[in-house]
Amino acid sequence: MNVLLALAFAMFATEGVAHHNMTATFDFNDRVSLTGTLTKVDWRNPHTYMTVEVKGANGAVETWLIEGPAPSFFRIRDFGKADFEGSIGKTVKVELSRARDKSRSGLIRTFELPTGKVISACPQNC
Amino acid sequence: MKNSGWVASLFAAAVCLAQGPVPAGNEAKPADEKAKAVSEAKAKQNARRFENSATIITFVDRYGKLTGRLGERALYDQTALSPDGKRIAVIKEDLPNESADLFILDVETGASTRLTTSAKTEFVMGPVWSPDSKRIAYTTIRSGQEGIYLRAANGEGPEEQVYKNPGAFLNLSDWSADGRFLAFAKSDLKGGNLYTLPLSGTEHNPAEVVHSELRMFEPRFSPDGRYLSYIVLDQANKAEVFVRPVDSAAGGGPWQISDGASSPAFWRRDGKALFYVARDQSVMSSEVSTSPAFTFKKPEVLYRQQSAVPDNIAYISADGDRFVVLPRPRGPQLQQITIFNREGQMVKKVGEPARYSPPAFSPDATRLLVTKMDLKTSQQDLWTIDIATGKSTQITKDTFPRISAIWSRDGRHVLYSSMRNGDFGIYRIPSDGTGSEEFLFQYTPGAGLVLSDVSPDGKSLICESGGVILTVPLTGSDAKARTAIETLREEFDDSTGRVSPDGRFLLFRSDEKQAERFEVYVRPFDPSTGKAGEQKWQISKDGAAAMLHWRNDGKEVFFRGLDLDSNDLRVMAAEVSTSPAFHTDAPKMLFKLPGPLSGTLGSVTSDGQQFVFAINVPAGKPDANTPTADSRHLP
Numbered sequence: 062m063n064v065l066l067a068l069a070f071a072m073f074a075t076e077g078v079a080h081h082n083m084t085a086t087f088d089f090n091d092r093v094s095l096t097g098t099l100t101k102v103d104w105r106n107p108h109t110y111m112t113v114e115v116k117g118a119n120g121a122v123e124t125w126l127i128e129g130p131a132p133s134f135f136r137i138r139d140f141g142k143a144d145f146e147g148s149i150g151k152t153v154k155v156e157l158s159r160a161r162d163k164s165r166s167g168l169i170r171t172f173e174l175p176t177g178k179v180i181s182a183c184p185q186n187c
Numbered sequence: 188m189k190n191s192g193w194v195a196s197l198f199a200a201a202v203c204l205a206q207g208p209v210p211a212g213n214e215a216k217p218a219d220e221k222a223k224a225v226s227e228a229k230a231k232q233n234a235r236r237f238e239n240s241a242t243i244i245t246f247v248d249r250y251g252k253l254t255g256r257l258g259e260r261a262l263y264d265q266t267a268l269s270p271d272g273k274r275i276a277v278i279k280e281d282l283p284n285e286s287a288d289l290f291i292l293d294v295e296t297g298a299s300t301r302l303t304t305s306a307k308t309e310f311v312m313g314p315v316w317s318p319d320s321k322r323i324a325y326t327t328i329r330s331g332q333e334g335i336y337l338r339a340a341n342g343e344g345p346e347e348q349v350y351k352n353p354g355a356f357l358n359l360s361d362w363s364a365d366g367r368f369l370a371f372a373k374s375d376l377k378g379g380n381l382y383t384l385p386l387s388g389t390e391h392n393p394a395e396v397v398h399s400e401l402r403m404f405e406p407r408f409s410p411d412g413r414y415l416s417y418i419v420l421d422q423a424n425k426a427e428v429f430v431r432p433v434d435s436a437a438g439g440g441p442w443q444i445s446d447g448a449s450s451p452a453f454w455r456r457d458g459k460a461l462f463y464v465a466r467d468q469s470v471m472s473s474e475v476s477t478s479p480a481f482t483f484k485k486p487e488v489l490y491r492q493q494s495a496v497p498d499n500i501a502y503i504s505a506d507g508d509r510f511v512v513l514p515r516p517r518g519p520q521l522q523q524i525t526i527f528n529r530e531g532q533m534v535k536k537v538g539e540p541a542r543y544s545p546p547a548f549s550p551d552a553t554r555l556l557v558t559k560m561d562l563k564t565s566q567q568d569l570w571t572i573d574i575a576t577g578k579s580t581q582i583t584k585d586t587f588p589r590i591s592a593i594w595s596r597d598g599r600h601v602l603y604s605s606m607r608n609g610d611f612g613i614y615r616i617p618s619d620g621t622g623s624e625e626f627l628f629q630y631t632p633g634a635g636l637v638l639s640d641v642s643p644d645g646k647s648l649i650c651e652s653g654g655v656i657l658t659v660p661l662t663g664s665d666a667k668a669r670t671a672i673e674t675l676r677e678e679f680d681d682s683t684g685r686v687s688p689d690g691r692f693l694l695f696r697s698d699e700k701q702a703e704r705f706e707v708y709v710r711p712f713d714p715s716t717g718k719a720g721e722q723k724w725q726i727s728k729d730g731a732a733a734m735l736h737w738r739n740d741g742k743e744v745f746f747r748g749l750d751l752d753s754n755d756l757r758v759m760a761a762e763v764s765t766s767p768a769f770h771t772d773a774p775k776m777l778f779k780l781p782g783p784l785s786g787t788l789g790s791v792t793s794d795g796q797q798f799v800f801a802i803n804v805p806a807g808k809p810d811a812n813t814p815t816a817d818s819r820h821l822p
Contacts, residue, residue: 084375089354104678107634107653131654132678136702138308142678156331171331181331183355 083158083186087168091159095125099153104142107131111145113155126166127155130182140180151175158186225701231751233282237262238516239754239783244277244292245498245512249470249490254509258292258299265313266501266511269320270456274340275502275511276314276323286310289325291340300342303327313359316340318366326352326359326371335359335369335384349391350384360451361407370406370415379403381417383433396433405451409458409477413437416444416452416461422608423586428452428463430481444473444483449565453503462489462507466565468497470510494519495562495806496542522801524555524572529796531758531778538577543801546572547789549598554618555799556582556594556601556789569601571618580620591638593788594618596645602627604638604650611636613648613659626666628659639735639788640685642714649693654680656695658717672717675710683733685788688741690714692765696731707731707746709769726761726771734758734786738795741765745795746774747786754782758798 097115109129117123135141152175157167168186173179244257244266262280264287269275273294280287287310289302302323303311311327323340326333335350335357354373361370369384371393378400382393396406396415406417409430416430426448431441444452450464461473461483473486489507492498496519502511521540528534537546542560544567549556555572559579569582569592582601583589592603595615602615613628613636630636630652639656640649648659650671657671675681679699686693693712696705707727711720730749737744742764748757761774780800790798 084354084377092353106655106676106678106680131680133654133680133698133702183328183331183333 083168086160087158088161089158091161092170093157093159093167095155095157096152097125097155099145099148099151100124102142102145102149104132104145106133109135109145113153123165125155125157126164127157127169128166129169129172130185134182134185135180138180140174140178144174144178148175228704228751230283235751235754236282240516242513242516244275245514246294247490247510247512248508249510251490251493255294257294257297263501263513266513267314267316268502268504268509268511269316269340270318270505271320272504272506272509273320276316276325276340278311278314281305287312289314289323289327291323291342300340302338302340302342303346306330313357313371315359315362315369317362318364324349324359324362324369326357328355333357335371337386349386350393358404360405363408363412364410365412368408368412370408372404372406372417374402374404374420379419381406381415397431397435407452407454408433409454410456411458411477414440414477414481416454418448418451424588424606425586428461430461430475430483432481439480442481442483444475444486445471446486447564450500450503453505453507455507456505460507461486462503464500464503467563468492468500468565470500470503470507472507496520517803519806520803521806523804524557525800525802526574527778527780527798527800529777529798531780534797535574537574537799538572538579540804540806545785545787545790545801546799547592547594547787548792548797548799549594549618550596550793551598552792552794552797554598556592556618557801558589558592569603569616571601571620582616582618582620583624589614591788593638593641596641596643602638602641602648604636611652613638613650627661628669628671629667630657630671637682639683642686643688643690644714647714647717649674649684649686651682651684654682656681656684656693656719658684660717674712674717675719680705683735683788685735685737686712686714687737687765688739689765692741692769693719694726694735694737694744696733696735705731707735707744709744709763709771711769722769724769724771726763727759727774731759732786734788734790736788736791736795738791739793743795744771745791748774748776750779754784755779756782756784756786756800758786760795 095113095115097113100114101112103110111127113125115123154173156171160166169182171179171181241260241262243260246255248254264278267276275292277290278287279290285308286305288305289311291300309328311325314323314325321340322337324337326335333352333355334348336346336348338346358372371382373380379402380398381396381403384391384393402420404418406415414430415433418426419429420426427443428445428448429441429443447466448463449466453462458477461475463471465471469488470490471486472489474484476482498512498514500510501513522543523540524537524546526534544558546555546557553574557570558567559570560567571580587605589603589605592601600615601618604611605614611630614624614626616624634652636650636652638650646661650657655673656675658674659671679697681695681697684693684695693710695708697708698705706725709724711722732747732749734747743760743762745760748759750757757779758777759774760777762772764770784800
């Protein structure tokens with residue numbers, strides 16, 4: 062594979078496999094780290110969605126909608142729907158690339174389950 | 188379709204990526220036994236991939252003479268010769284670990300030094316040498332964070348991170364001759380940027396050289412550091428070599444050097460020539476000057492390979508005298524289109540050997556649809572071939588990449604998915620070679636989109652994106668207003684939807700039972716709503732690769748079976764009935780052919796009696812019009 066092919070392949074892997082243009086929706090330079098309670102899991106293609114409730118600076122609870130890779134991404138890394146649904150109501154740590162509209166939503170970069178297991182969604186989501 | 192070879196390869200690679208590995212398994216087995224079976228299947232798959240793709244680093248001079256081979260047979264990606272020519276940096280894939288790492292090979296002795304050890308699924312890219320050949324810069328991901336790192340090329344000492352990339356797939360491509368800067372590019376659907384990165388001081392902040400709405404790659408410094416050569420991918424995905432000043436205030440440029448490129452540009456050590464690989468894999472040389480201002484002359488062929496199917500040239504030395512080549516494991520090959528009967532006996536050869544994708548029968552089985560590569564330009568176009576006469580008709584004549592081409596139900600059109608400006612859409616074009624392309628449907632910007640069928644009444648498209656099967660009613664005259672119905676959206680990857688002749692059932696693949704191992708299923712389908720029903724019948728038992736097809740009476744389905752132990756193509760069939768209720772018999776193998784060999788959705792005639800494949804054959808000598816090794820002098 063020549064250099065161009067390798068690069069173009071990498072680019073295509075990012076663009077083509079992703080459901081939409083992630084860089085258009087999420088700002089990879091705007092990182093957010095959350096520690097909160099996982100409250101909901103929507104486990105389906107082409108992306109997974111979860112909600113995490115986080116205590117804000119003033120003590121109020123903020124609800125964050127986080128978007129993750131497809132279920133198959135987790136399946137081939139030996140994480141399943143049960144790992145996430147079993148974590149509902151428990152504390153998780155998430156690092157996100159925040160949505161460009163500055164809403165409380167973002168794209169998962171890393172996700173730490175209550176068991177301490179960390180799943181990296183990079184490079185697909187980085 | 189016209190398209191450079193590497194872009195086409197990219198699509199093929201992406202399709203493979205989307206399909207992924209196919210480990211075996213059995214849901215009835217205990218967890219540890221199942222895990223063992225998956226592991227064994229992955230090992231077999233890896234062994235197969237290695238056997239089919241591993242190659243050896245080879246050096247040739249510009250007279251075509253083999254000057255040496257280096258290292259072990261492996262899966263090599265990027266290569267970079269050290270400025271002193273004594274070592275080569277290579278990225279080598281580790282299939283079991285799903286990673287890629289950097290190695291330094293001594294050209295004289297073949298001794299190998301491993302510089303990185305990536306975690307599972309992480310990888311190293313873009314090795315570049317320091318001008319004194321003592322250090323290497325590269326990008327890699329560590330715990331989900333991509334960065335640029337430096338390390339001594341002899342492997343001593345720790346690596347040093349000099350830049351954290353907030354995104355991914357940063358394209359590191361050069362180290363300036365004065366040792367003060369690195370050059371890299373970042374590109375996405377919104378365009379590209381070229382940067383320089385200062386290495387002095389403690390803060391390493393990149394400086395943007397230029398932004399473009401087009402994607403850009405591989406910026407490389409002229410030896411005097413005043414100019415950058417780089418690659419631009421135009422909107423039709425055609426790559427060209429450009430040069431521009433590093434300091435935009437200096438004025439002038441950009442200058443387009445190439446007329447079609449398939450590699451970055453390599454500056455000659457004295458800065459007086461630029462080398463690059465043309466689309467036909469010829470090494471080109473352009474005489475240039477960078478002082479007092481940049482000038483260049485029309486590129487000329489420096490070296491042209493003698494093979495009818497040239498090997499990939501991976502790197503050009505700084506003196507233009509040596510080329511790093513990664514030869515094809517099985518040697519140069521063409522494909523002979525060949526038709527078989529249900530017993531696997533050859534019925535007919537169609538046309539002459541060429542570089543073909545898997546062909547597809549027209550609905551009346553009189554013509555074939557195929558993607559053919561022009562060996563001189565590496566461009567790919569859609570063609571139809573009359574089976575009786577062998578006469579070929581060119582259907583597309585532009586550089587846009589196209590995938591998943593299929594016939595319309597009446598055979599009057601060819602439909603396909605194509606990426607334009609980063610977005611996928613479905614298009615159709617008359618199959619007789621007349622008329623122009625018609626845009627049919629635009630999906631979510633940036634999302635991949637593969638076409639798998641047209642409904643029997645011709646009023647809907649069946650597509651897939653991100654593991655979701657979609658139905659697109661071709662309503663109204665405003666193609667941009669058309670929307671997709673989610674026919675089948677689950678937590679599994681569903682793909683390759685094929686509607687039964689009576690329109691009531693959907694044949695498809697899913698990895699429901701085990702991630703990345705696909706089986707063939709049937710569900711009820713309601714053409715009026717585009718929705719799949721809840722019932723589901725499993726057709727295949729031992730895995731299915733592709734080639735899903737209904738016989739035109741709806742009483743038999745076909746698919747390509749998995750074979751993890753060989754490259755053989757296994758043609759499978761199962762008798763089914765759709766009335767009064769759906770029923771399937773156990774699938775059986777009709778025949779198998781030695782591979783590597785691919786099948787496509789149109790590999791089977793409508794009546795299920797004949798099968799067509801593009802059989803690999805050794806490439807002969809180049810034709811009389813193809814020049815042999817060139818011995819032009821350097822400018």
